[in-house]
């Protein structure tokens with residue numbers, strides 16, 4: 001489909017360095033289209049006006065900053081944001097020179113960082129190309145900045161992992177022709193997670209996405225699973241098909257997210273699906289082919305997509321790219337958020353799960369031990385009397401019921417991080433990766449904190465990888481004894497409210513009907529002026 005569109009003339013202006021001609025046989029694989037030119041952009045389609053700004057997404061850049069990112073099919077030499085406090089008066093302007101792409105991408109990713117914004121203020125903004133033809137349908141987008149230092153009023157974030165699309169249908173009302181979890185299938189009156197996040201956008205301040213974003217890298221697997229076409233195709237995809245579908249899925253995902261991400265900051269960190277187009281290999285039994293990393297096209301390796309599409313505040317927190325950083329400027333919110341990567345750069349000679357695996361080399365991005373050294377320094381910098389809450393986000397869990405009653409594996413990323421997080425008195429560790437929702441009692445080194453949720457010394461563990469890419473299954477009736485709640489049957493996202501210095505509530509919202517199906521409140525005394533390691537009730541196996 002795309003090959004013919006490209007041939008029809010759009011090709012010359014597209015951003016991509018499209019791969020050399022590899023003529024697809026009668027191509028039945030569908031991905032995207034071209035907009036009709038009726039002033040409406042269809043998610044995943046190529047716009048009529050190749051300068052149209054698409055895929056708007058925001059990220060905090062320190063306490064007084066906001067990074068505005070978007071993509072377009074044409075490069076802007078001087079991407080620009082106009083903004084202001086009134087929709088009719090966007091009287092401030094900021095430009096950058098950052099509009100970049102990568103091989104086989106069809107779009108450019110533009111980033112402009114605003115600084116010196118007033119706290120807790122609603123801003124209106126538009127970006128380059130908004131006044132061009134076919135872009136007139138765009139609203140003037142808004143965002144609200146972080147609160148003033150010292151503001152102790154309650155606030156809420158949306159938190160989830162593993163949110164993406166599954167074929168052109170976007171994982172809504174069907175499984176693939178060759179299966180998928182039936183619990184992931186929606187009735188016609190129900191909503192998916194993107195729709196749920198939009199419907200409830202007034203109930204949270206920003207979003208934290210614990211890795212696995214969009215799943216464009218699934219394009220090749222989805223050919224094999226029959227998501228493109230009818231499932232009866234005997235034709236194999238060409239490399240051009242794989243390149244086009246990777247980009248087309250990515251574009252469709254960002255387009256669908258825009259109503260939310262244009263108004264709410266979207267903090268992200270890397271999961272395995274940001275690494276490479278073909279993690280672990282794909283076997284097509286029908287055609288007797290094992291696809292290898294050789295099918296990962298230039299630009300789809302080593303986190304390129306992830307690095308180009310996002311600019312997280314690593315400069316502001318002395319971190320590294322989008323891989324490890326913290327929201328250091330967020331003192332006003334009473335919470336210090338830390339993003340880590342479980343995929344590479346574990347330090348101390350540990351090898352990340354996809355760092356050196358066969359056919360799929362990724363990273364490293366820092367010097368040896370850079371990530372763990374940064375983590376220790378970052379934790380040490382937090383003044384807990386001012387910022388009582390500290391959360392850590394790591395894509396892969398080290399404890400999940402998906403493993404059933406198998407003995408726990410002491411994973412490399414647990415070895416890298418657990419001791420540091422415990423010593424740093426992190427309150428909760430958020431994971432994704434397995435497509436379930438699981439809450440585990442606070443624990444350290446396999447020992448449950450006897451205080452439970454009532455002022456534990458050890459971190460609480462929450463897995464939410466059930467936002468939207470199918471569901472995993474718990475293999476038996478066995479549940480780890482430290483399980484507080486676990487479901488493998490409900491797509492959803494977490495709504496986390498910090499009431500004050502001592503109370504935090506995590507609600508699990510079922511995306512299908514926006515109802516809260518589980519809620520847990522963590523109490524932490526946070527008496528950090530006192531001698532912090534002398535807690536009477538918890539010594540565990542650590543210093544007491």
Ligand SMILES: *[C@@H]1O[C@H](CO)[C@@H](O)[C@H](O)[C@H]1NC(C)=O
Nearest residue numbers: 176177178226230231232233
């Ligand atoms: C294949 O084709 C048959 C008949 O043409 C159709 O009934 C079926 O749904 C198609 N898909 C799969 C996955 O078999």
Ligand SMILES: *[C@@H]1O[C@H](CO)[C@@H](O)[C@H](O)[C@H]1NC(C)=O
Nearest residue numbers: 345349350351352355356364
């Ligand atoms: C991964 O492999 C490369 C090349 O063989 C080697 O230089 C590097 O040290 C390995 N990384 C780790 C973390 O073992």
Ligand SMILES: *[C@@H]1O[C@H](CO)[C@@H](O)[C@H](O)[C@H]1NC(C)=O
Nearest residue numbers: 302360361362363364365366
């Ligand atoms: C991945 O990118 C980083 C940063 O550019 C580089 O240092 C590293 O060598 C790359 N790894 C591989 C396997 O290409």
Ligand SMILES: *[C@@H]1O[C@H](CO)[C@@H](O)[C@H](O)[C@H]1NC(C)=O
Nearest residue numbers: 498499500501502503504521
């Ligand atoms: C903190 O919030 C919780 C939950 O709303 C409430 O029960 C508690 O009384 C509050 N504590 C203080 C000191 O206000």
Ligand SMILES: *[C@@H]1O[C@H](CO)[C@@H](O)[C@H](O)[C@H]1NC(C)=O
Nearest residue numbers: 489490510512513514515517
């Ligand atoms: C909403 O969905 C949840 C989870 O599937 C279900 O338990 C609940 O009954 C539903 N509520 C309504 C009103 O349909």
Ligand SMILES: *[C@@H]1O[C@H](CO)[C@@H](O)[C@H](O)[C@H]1NC(C)=O
Nearest residue numbers: 187188189190191512513514
């Ligand atoms: C959808 O319809 C079913 C039955 O027709 C009903 O049980 C369910 O509550 C409805 N869900 C929503 C979100 O309205």
Ligand SMILES: *[C@@H]1O[C@H](CO)[C@@H](O)[C@H](O)[C@H]1NC(C)=O
Nearest residue numbers: 419444445446447540541542
């Ligand atoms: C963690 O637990 C293991 C096995 O129970 C034990 O050998 C080890 O010493 C513990 N580590 C710490 C730091 O307590």
Ligand SMILES: [Fe+2]
Nearest residue numbers: 212271272433
């Ligand atoms: Fe994952």
